[in-house]
Structure formats: C-alpha cells, structure tokens
Amino acid sequence: MRTLILSLLVVSSITAHATENVVPKSEWSAKSLRQALESRPTGDPLRGKDLNTQHMCASCHGKEGIAPTPNWPSVAGQLESYTFKMLLDYQSGARNEDNRANIMTAVVDMLSPQDMSDLASYYASLAAPDMSTTMPPPALVTKGDPQRLITPCASCHGLTGQGGIKGTPAIAGQSADTLKRALVFYQSGERQSDLYSVMRQATKRLTADEIDQLGYYYSAQN
Amino acid sequence: MKKLIALTAILLSAPVISDERAEIMANPCAACHGTAGKVENSAFMPLAGIKAEVFVKTMKEFRTGERDSTLMRGLALAYTDQELEAMGQYFESLPKGGEK
Amino acid sequence: MISRRNFLGMALAAGAAGLLPLSARAATGKVVVIGGGVGGSTFAKYIKMNAPQIEVTIIEQNPIYIRPYGSSEVLNGHIQMSDLEVSYDALRNKYGVNVVVDKAIGLDADKRVVTTASGAKFDYDRLVVSPGIELLYNRIEGYSREIAETKAPSGWIPGSQTALLRDQIRNMRQGGTFLIVAPPNPYRCPPGPDERGALVAEWMQKYNPTGKVIITDPKNEFVTGQDMRLGWNRLYGYNVPADMREGMPALQQHSEAGIIDWIREVDGGRPLAIDAQKMQVETEQGFIKADVINVVPPMRAGKVATAFGLTDASGWCPVDPYTFESTLVSKVHVLGDSVSASPLPKSGFAANNEAKVAAYAIINLFAGREVEEPSWENTCYALAGKDYGFMVIGVYGMRDGKIANLPRPGFQTLDVSDTKHRLAAVYQQAWMKSFTEDSFL
Numbered sequence: 001m002r003t004l005i006l007s008l009l010v011v012s013s014i015t016a017h018a019t020e021n022v023v024p025k026s027e028w029s030a031k032s033l034r035q036a037l038e039s040r041p042t043g044d045p046l047r048g049k050d051l052n053t054q055h056m057c058a059s060c061h062g063k064e065g066i067a068p069t070p071n072w073p074s075v076a077g078q079l080e081s082y083t084f085k086m087l088l089d090y091q092s093g094a095r096n097e098d099n100r101a102n103i104m105t106a107v108v109d110m111l112s113p114q115d116m117s118d119l120a121s122y123y124a125s126l127a128a129p130d131m132s133t134t135m136p137p138p139a140l141v142t143k144g145d146p147q148r149l150i151t152p153c154a155s156c157h158g159l160t161g162q163g164g165i166k167g168t169p170a171i172a173g174q175s176a177d178t179l180k181r182a183l184v185f186y187q188s189g190e191r192q193s194d195l196y197s198v199m200r201q202a203t204k205r206l207t208a209d210e211i212d213q214l215g216y217y218y219s220a221q222n
Numbered sequence: 223m224k225k226l227i228a229l230t231a232i233l234l235s236a237p238v239i240s241d242e243r244a245e246i247m248a249n250p251c252a253a254c255h256g257t258a259g260k261v262e263n264s265a266f267m268p269l270a271g272i273k274a275e276v277f278v279k280t281m282k283e284f285r286t287g288e289r290d291s292t293l294m295r296g297l298a299l300a301y302t303d304q305e306l307e308a309m310g311q312y313f314e315s316l317p318k319g320g321e322k
Numbered sequence: 323m324i325s326r327r328n329f330l331g332m333a334l335a336a337g338a339a340g341l342l343p344l345s346a347r348a349a350t351g352k353v354v355v356i357g358g359g360v361g362g363s364t365f366a367k368y369i370k371m372n373a374p375q376i377e378v379t380i381i382e383q384n385p386i387y388i389r390p391y392g393s394s395e396v397l398n399g400h401i402q403m404s405d406l407e408v409s410y411d412a413l414r415n416k417y418g419v420n421v422v423v424d425k426a427i428g429l430d431a432d433k434r435v436v437t438t439a440s441g442a443k444f445d446y447d448r449l450v451v452s453p454g455i456e457l458l459y460n461r462i463e464g465y466s467r468e469i470a471e472t473k474a475p476s477g478w479i480p481g482s483q484t485a486l487l488r489d490q491i492r493n494m495r496q497g498g499t500f501l502i503v504a505p506p507n508p509y510r511c512p513p514g515p516d517e518r519g520a521l522v523a524e525w526m527q528k529y530n531p532t533g534k535v536i537i538t539d540p541k542n543e544f545v546t547g548q549d550m551r552l553g554w555n556r557l558y559g560y561n562v563p564a565d566m567r568e569g570m571p572a573l574q575q576h577s578e579a580g581i582i583d584w585i586r587e588v589d590g591g592r593p594l595a596i597d598a599q600k601m602q603v604e605t606e607q608g609f610i611k612a613d614v615i616n617v618v619p620p621m622r623a624g625k626v627a628t629a630f631g632l633t634d635a636s637g638w639c640p641v642d643p644y645t646f647e648s649t650l651v652s653k654v655h656v657l658g659d660s661v662s663a664s665p666l667p668k669s670g671f672a673a674n675n676e677a678k679v680a681a682y683a684i685i686n687l688f689a690g691r692e693v694e695e696p697s698w699e700n701t702c703y704a705l706a707g708k709d710y711g712f713m714v715i716g717v718y719g720m721r722d723g724k725i726a727n728l729p730r731p732g733f734q735t736l737d738v739s740d741t742k743h744r745l746a747a748v749y750q751q752a753w754m755k756s757f758t759e760d761s762f763l
Contacts, residue, residue: 055741059290068289069280071267098263099752106709106744242682242694249368249678250699252760253671254753257371261759265752292738292746293701293713299730300717 026094028195033167036088037081041114048122051115055107065126070175077128082169083120087111089193097190129173131161131218138213140206148205153214161218173220180215187211237304244308247301251309260319271318274310281306349373349689351447354436356426356626358382360391360670361452361658363413364677364761370417373685379420379444381436386410387762390511391670392754393480394518397488398525400708406480412763429630431651448684451632451639451648452657452673453624455479455510461620462503463595473598474615478510490614491522497532498613503593503603504539505618508638510659510668512545513704513714515618516584520550520706523558523582535582536612538605540592545667546704546714548736551584553706553743558582571737593617623660630654638662643725644693645683646676655680665727666718671700674761695720703750711746712738 052058052065057075061067065076075083089095090104091111108116137159139145144152156165161172171179185191187203194200203211251269255261259270269277283289285298301309353369355362358380366378387408395401413419422444428437429449436444457476459467470476475483475490491500500522504515516537523535535558544550548570554560555573559580562573585591590607597604602611622628622637632639632648639656641648641663646655657680658673666672679696686693698718705711712735717728738746 053290054739056290056739056745068283069267069272069276099265099755100263102748102751103265103745106748107741110741110744240694243697246679246682246694247697250671250675250697250701253674253701253757254749256756257367257760261756264756265748266756292742292749293715293735296713296715296730296733296735297699297701297717299733300728 027192028094030195033085033195037084039113040081040084040120041117043080043084043114043117043119043121043124045118045122045125048118048120051111051119052122055110057107057119060103065123066129067175067178070177073174073178074129075123076126078120078123078170079164079167080117080120080124081167082163083123084116085167085193087116087119091116094193095191097185097192128162128170129220131172132220133217135217138210138217140210140214141217145205150202150205153202153218157218171218174218176212176215176219179219180211183211183214239304239308241312244305244312247305248309248312259313259316262319268319269313270316272310272313274307274314277310277313278303278306281310348375349685349687350375351684351688352377352445353379353448353450353684354444354446355380355450355452356382356436357452357454357624357658358384358387358410358413358421359452359454359658359673360389360761361673361677362450363387363410364674365450365452365657365681366413366419367417367761368678368681369685370419372681373688374418376685376688377420378418379422380410380413381422381424381426381438381444382410383423383425385423388480389670389758390478390480391757393477393484394514394521396480396484397491397518398521398708399488399492400521403485403488406484408758408762410762416763426626427629429654431631431654434653447653447688449654450657450680450684451624451627451630451654451660452677453626453660455621455659455668456623456625456628458620458622459617462593462617464598465596465617465619469596469598470617474596474617476617476619478505478514478618478621487614487616491525492529494530494533494613496530498530499534499536499611500526500614501603501610501612501616502535502537503596503615503617503619504537504541504544504591506540506620508664508668509618509621512667512669513550513702515539516544516546516550517704517706518616519582519584520554520558521708523554524707527558527581531581533581536610537582537584538591538593538603538610539584539586542586542588546712549712550704550706552736553710553712554580554582554584557707557710560584569736623656627656627660632656632660634662636662643720644679644696645687646680647683655684663725665716666698666725667700667714667716669700669702669714670757670761671702672698674757675699677761698725703746703753705747705750707747709747710743711748711750712743713746 060072061075065074067074087108090108095101140150141153144150156168157163157171161170163170183203186199187206189200254266255269259268261268281298284291284294287295353376355366362380366380369376369378388406389408393406396403410421414421425439426436427439434446457478459465459470470483475487477484477487502515502519519535519537526533551562552570555562559576560582561576562570590605592606593603595604596617602609603615623633623639627633627639631651634640639648639660639662641656641661643663646657648654648656657676659668675698683693700716702714703711718725719728
C-alpha cells in the first residue's frame, strides 16, 4: 500500500512538474518571442520622438523618457527589444494586470509595429536614469536564495540594474513605487507577460519587506 | 486673531491661504484622485504624500502645456501659483496608503 | 480621518480660533440628511471624516443606490443594471452614518423635526435635503409616469425604466427608429441625452445598421454641443448644420444622412405631444414615428424639496453659496440637482463638490466659527462612443458675492487628437469608479 501511495505521489509530482513547463497558448514561448523580435521593423528614433509627443506618451513617461512623477515608469535608455515587447504585450492584452494597463492598451491599439519600433528606438537612444543608492546590495541581489529558488537579481538585471542579460529590462533609476508594483504584480500572478514565469517564480516567496528593499535598492529614490 | 494675522499678511503683501481653504480647493480633486488622495488600481495617480514641489511643478507644467494632458490643463489654468502651493502642501501632508 | 497637522506652518497661539484645524474645537450637533444620492452621501461621509462626533442620519427611500451617472451604458450593453448599484454599507460601517430606509414626509422647520412615512421623528440642528430631481411627466401632453414605466421610458432616474429601455432597443426591428425627446433647460446632466443618442447610435451601427437615432430638442444647443457634434460627424455620418460650423475644425461632408440626427428648436424640434399608442411624437415640425421612444421630460427639484417649501417659482432651490443653506427655510441646506446655483451645473460631480462645501460650512457653524470661502470644480467626461471621449471642465469661485465660472484663457477641448479622445474614454471609466468611491465608500 505504501509503495502504491509513494509511487502515486511520485507520478503526480512528475506530472505537476511537467505541466509547469508547458506554456499556455496566450503566454510567450522562447520561439514566439524570438520570432516577434526578429520580425520587428527597424526603428526610426526621430520618428519615435514625434510619436512620443503625438500620442501623449511624453505626458506620463516624459519628453526625454524620464517620468515626471514617481507614479509612472521611466523609459529612457530601455532595451529596444524590451520596450517593443512591452508594447506588444499591452496591445495583445498579455499585460493587463491593473487599470493603469487600460491607458496603455487604449493608446497602443492605435500603433503599428513600425510606430512601436520607432518609439522603442527613440527611448533606447536616451540616457538611462541611474540608481542613486549608496547602500550595499542586498543578499537577494548578489546571491539570491537557493532555498526559495530565487536567482540573484543581478544575474539578469545587473548589479547596477542595467539589464540586457537574456533580454531583461534595465530597472535602475525607476521610482521605488513602480519597481515594487512590478514585483507585487508578478508575485500575485496578475502580471503574466514574463517568459516562462521567470519573474513570477523569482518573486513568489519574497516577503513584503524584501520587495520594499529591492525596490528601494534599484530606484532613484524620488 | 484671524483678522490680525490677515492684516499682518496684507502688510507683508502675502495674502493668507488658510489650511482649511487649501483643503476646500483640493477637495474636488478627490473625485478622480481619491478621498484624502488615496486611489488604488486607477488610471489616476494617488496624490497622498506627493511632494509639494512635485505637485506645484506638475500643475504649472500642465498649465502651460509643457506637460500635455487631457483635462488637467483646464483645471490648472484656474489656480494661482500661491493656491497651487497651498494645495501642494495639503497633499503632501496626507498619509500615503499601502497600495499596489 | 485625515491627519490634520498645521501643514502651512503658520505659527499659532493656542486659541487662534479661526486658524485651528477643522476638527479642533469640537463641533457637535445633529444633522439629518434626506436623500442618499451623491449629494447626501458625500456630505455624510465628509462630515464623519472631519468631525465624527457630529451625529449624521440619512433618510433614504431605497435600500441601495442606483447611480444615474453612466447609466446610459446599460443601454448599449457595456454594463449590467447590477453594475449601477452602490451599497450603503460603507457609510454605515466605516463612517458611522445612520442610514435609515424610510421616506421623509413632513417637516416642522420651527421645531426642527422631520417626520417619516413609518411614523418616526428625526430632530436636527441642521437639515440637509438632497433629493435629486422630480420628472414632470405630465408636462408633455400624452405622457405620464405610467406610460414611462410601461411604454415610452424616461430612465432619467435609473431603475426599471432603464432596463425596459435597454430591452426595447435590443428588440427593435432592423431599420427601426430610436427617438429621444430631449428636455428643456435646466435639467440633470447637460450632455446626457445627446451622449445617450451617441452610445445607442454606436451600438446600432453594429447591431441595427439600417436603423436610426433621432433626438428631437426644444433647445438649440447643449453643453458639449460642439464636441458632441464633431464626434457624431466623425463616427456616425452626421452633418453639422451650416450655421453651426463656425469655429469647428475640418468636418467630414457626408453625402447621405447618418445614423444619428438632431432636430433643434429652430428646425421645429420642440416636442408637443407623445402618442404611446401610435408610437409617434408630435413636434413643431410634424410627427415622428418611432419604434422606441425615450422621453426626458421637464423636471424640477426633488419632490421633498417642493413639499418642504424649499423651492421658488422656478421649481428649484435658492441657496447661500457659502453654506448651501436655503434662503427660504432657515437651518435647512439643499444640495445637488435640486439647487439653483448657476453656473454650477446639475451634475453628479457638482453635487459631490457642493456636499463637501456644505459639510465644512456646517462643521464651522456648529463650532461657532466663520465659514471659509468655498471653491468648486466640475469635471465630467462625456462619450460620443466607447473610445471617443471629451470633457466638461469648470472651476468656480466666489466673485462679487456670486458664484463665478473662473476664466481659463485659451483652453478648449474641441478637436483634440484621436489619442486624447481615446484617453478621455479610458479616464471616463476610471472616473466612474473613483467618483463612486469618493462619494459612497
């Protein structure tokens, strides 16, 4: 009997593990994401600058890509491919984690792939904001936590939050609020646009204090 | 006492905006930006705890159109610099909520 | 409760009475509120937030609130009737307001007592009456409350008539006509009837493309008229009349009649009689047959305002703008649509704002302090379509003892970009939520 139960448990845990790796249709796969990024038209940053004004992106994200208030993320210096992916995510509804996303969906609905690429290349051409902390990096940044299956943030986002490793975004110099918001939404699973749940996994077992700390560390502390 | 302070203020050419007046002017904002400046999960940003200087700078930029807006310019145009200052101080004094 | 530091950093001597925070110098008293709509509820909440020791009782006929703002979105299926419902639980449990489901039927203004239908008596130091509107069905020949509830709904006070109208629109034959009879000034929600026409036109483009929307109007203009007509021109094939084109941006010229038409007073739009049997409306220019008839009749202050002697010959309530105290009955304040406080419009936003002014005024009155100078805004988002919004924006203050519309030089909302129209529609939805929260929750 015990062998039966054990083998059932083993079977069910294998099955569970297997289903975690199956990507549901609406989520990105490495293949679909690669295809989307490869088919991106070449962006024109000058045209992107006009679009930034014309479509009111500048109102929340700033004329130079630095958000005028801590409520919104900055986009200056962001990875071109990442910005493009974000816009695709809003357009498809893959990102719809809260009502702020409604603003993005409404505007991006009006954009063509060329428009989106132009905007992405404009933002990529701008000077990225810096993180302004002098505090030493928290352990989660440099070491992660193997017990909780948390990879070190720096391994993808970098010690100074410059991103770019494995296509991850730059996160340095965002407001603490926007960074924390991202972590909280990944943690709850309401944000599902990350490839293979990598961020959902990384944030799953973070405590509220740790989220505060990480947000503060990488932020511009404004 | 209020009259004495007001008189002194006039002599110093700085008309006084009382705390209460600042709050009365700020009260209409709650319909979008939340009661006591707290609004969650909204296209509108919460105002509780916003730095007064950020509030004033933002409203002035809305006023001139330096920062584009749908309707904020239509509101910002109606207030004087001093009124914006007072409203900014009020919003800064409001405790922040724990919101996503 | 709002933390009330002295945030302007002004040095205070103890007892500098006029400058102490609102909650200091405990203002006590008893306020009875008739009407749990936007005005009454916002008032109760803001009293409790600033001076919880003041006793507040709301007497409201309905156990839940059905919001009129945004109710036209039921007609095009964007929301359900249940989405219009707002509970009084927060007022009761979070703010300690005594919400009594009852009907106020009598007022003794000398003894300061309100009597209700259940026989209860409520004494007050200050009474606030915020009863919304009374629809004067009988002012149009052939129309009545009974006809509104069964055949030709009004739905200007939301409820079963709204649901009936929605069903009638859905069941309309292909190629049918939806006719809105617009009201004369003044009325609740100035862009409302034309916004309703636009939303139904948008729905009909999809589900009844050979049908038609007609608005017949005793007026020649309405608030947001230019923005709305521009939207109709861009979305519904509407041609702006030649004499209304000045100051408009480039208009499309449609060779055929569009799905929406607006018959103004000068063109004979004034309604004369409703014939719910023949399903036609007689106007000054002739008879209009329709498959669905929506009548927004003339209106006046809510019934209880009239019953309690708060209205003047106009049918609306004159008030002191500093306190919203009635100029006819002392210690009784009036809020919202019932009030005559031009240029403040008859909108939910205005009711919410007036309530806050009145709340602060009454707290000061109870504490024996001077009432502070009031300030108001009115910002309403209106829709010409699901993704096409625009705004009504007003800022008001006291000038020479009167409420004045403060100038905002150079600001206009006409011909903003497509992006702004889209965003305005997003903000309209966001506003429905945050406004409801600010007023009731």
